[in-house]
Amino acid sequence: MxxxxxxxxxxxxxxxxxxxxxxxxxxxxxxxxxxxxxxxxxxxxxxxxxxxxxxxxxxxxxxxxxxxxxxxxxxxxxxxxxxxxxxxxxxxxxxxxxxxxxxxxxxxxxxxxxxxxxxxxxxxxxxxxxxxxxxxxxxxxxxxxxxxxxxxxxxxxxxxxxxxxxxxxxxxxxxxxxxxxxxxxxxxxxxxxxxxxxxxxxxxxxxxxxxxxxxxxxxxxxxxxxxxxxxxxxxxxxxxxxxxATQDSKNPQITEKEIETAIATTEENIYEGVTFKVQLAASSRALELQSYNFKGLRELSMSKEGNLYKYYYGETSDYNKIQLMKTYAQEKGYDSCYIVAFKDGKKQKLSSIINSN
CATH class of the missing domain: 3.40.630.40 (Zn-dependent exopeptidases)
Structure with missing residues (x-):
């Protein structure tokens, strides 16, 4: 991973x-x-x-x-x-x-x-x-x-x-x-x-x-x-x-407490008016937003786009925080998860948000 x-x-x-x-x-x-x-x-x-x-x-x-x-x-x-x-x-x-x-x-x-x-x-x-x-x-x-x-x-x-x-x-x-x-x-x-x-x-x-x-x-x-x-x-x-993210794979997985500690000690990188989330998966069926359905993850949300339900982890305007949350989600097994950005409720291209900050 x-x-x-x-x-x-x-x-x-x-x-x-x-x-x-x-x-x-x-x-x-x-x-x-x-x-x-x-x-x-x-x-x-x-x-x-x-x-x-x-x-x-x-x-x-x-x-x-x-x-x-x-x-x-x-x-x-x-x-x-x-x-x-x-x-x-x-x-x-x-x-x-x-x-x-x-x-x-x-x-x-x-x-x-x-x-x-x-x-x-x-x-x-x-x-x-x-x-x-x-x-x-x-x-x-x-x-x-x-x-x-x-x-x-x-x-x-x-x-x-x-x-x-x-x-x-x-x-x-x-x-x-x-x-x-x-x-x-x-x-x-x-x-x-x-x-x-x-x-x-x-x-x-x-x-x-x-x-x-x-x-x-x-x-x-x-x-x-x-x-x-x-x-x-x-x-x-x-x-x-x-x-x-650089722990040996033989060691225990990163814990949520470690993520929270890292977030608390890492400098903020705020993008005003922007909300970052980690997209975990997309599915044609709706799942309850319960941690047991998402490998123990919390801070979950969902949106429906067309016939697909899209599931997200985290919600923050701090880009450094969402990077750490993405790492945690990957450690939990969501290898292909990625960061998405929203502005005024609409999904934006991440590179455009970064470039226009």
Whole structure:
């Protein structure tokens, strides 16, 4: 069952590290965005090293860096580093830029560009491949300027999308609630560096170096330290949340009390006006909403769509909570259950809700 989550199963008889690969964007002859003496590659590296320093102090966490100095690393090699390490997370850290005074932080997961703006951000980050030797061979004819090139990028990451969105949401939540940064939300776009890794992966745009105030903040030691703490706190919250789903299958099932404890200790990620539920099953006959009919689950509801009755577990506007409830339902035997979203009483496409938050 855990394989269907895209999560590794841990053998509790042997302690295994939670492996996080930290990727400082750009480097070397690729400075990334550059404005008034501010280099994206330098800020990204400084924040990345600070995140790593915090995580390395945590027992059971192993940190691997794609670069620790000002050097150039090919995009495909960044993902390969994470894959060779069999990492649990891949986190790529960047800065943004614009020809206006735009500002704010945003975090991306891999996906088809939801709009033209997301496509443009991805294209700018992906164009670094032209600085690499033999890029035609390494990326099999990929063209950063072609929308068609993005279509295949999501396939490898499909089974990790829920986990990637969960981490991205935790990061954005910290940026907004801890630091008061403008929330540019969690978005999906076709970043090659995310496509190359086979685990939950996010790309963080920490802010705009082209904004006078935000550029100064990101350049300051205070700004770098605060951003690093928010990112590392989110990673540790994510780690805590998925521990329930990474127990060895030989161990007893997760209990409802453990789920309640995890929910109580996990940071909220509220979507105002949205209700999330876990869809358990659909049937042509009506069942009583009693726990004995649903493998001990409570908080049940039902709706009728056409000739089918659809059965749901949980009801919350907290996306992190519903992720945990989905894990619990899968542990109970509902392997194919999934999260659905409702707004104004109507079912919505989950990815649209996440993108439009």
């Amino acid at each position: 855990l394989g269907s989550l895209g999560l590794q199963s841990f053998d509790n008889s042997a302690v295994q590290d939670f492996v996080v690969v930290l990727d400082a964007g750009h480097g070397g002859h690729d400075s990334g965005k550059y404005y008034n003496g501010i280099k994206e590659s330098e800020i990204a590296l400084a924040i990345t090293l600070k995140v790593g320093a915090i995580l390395e102090k945590q027992p059971g966490v192993k940190v691997i860096y794609t670069r620790k100095t000002d050097k150039f690393v090919n995009l495909y090699e960044r993902g390969a580093i994470a894959n060779r390490a069999d990492a649990d997370l891949f986190v790529s850290i960047h800065c943004n830029a614009h020809n206006s005074q735009a500002y704010g932080a945003e975090t991306f997961v891999l996906g088809l560009h939801a709009n033209k703006q997301n496509l443009e951000v991805a294209k700018k980050e992906n164009e670094v491949i032209f600085l690499e030797d033999n890029y035609e061979e390494n990326y099999a004819g990929y063209d950063p300027n072609s929308p068609e090139s993005f279509i295949g990028l999501t396939l490898m990451q499909e089974e990790y999308l829920d986990q990637s969105i969960m981490l991205a949401s935790l990061i954005q939540n910290n940026f907004v609630n801890q630091l008061g940064r403008k929330d540019r939300s969690v978005k999906q776009a076709g970043f090659i560096v995310l496509h190359q890794s086979y685990m939950p992966s996010v790309l963080i745009e920490t802010g705009f170096i082209t904004n006078k105030k935000e550029g100064a903040y990101l350049s300051s030691n205070k700004g770098k330290t605060e951003m690093a703490k928010s990112i590392s706190d989110a990673i540790l919250s994510y780690k805590k949340s998925i521990l329930l």
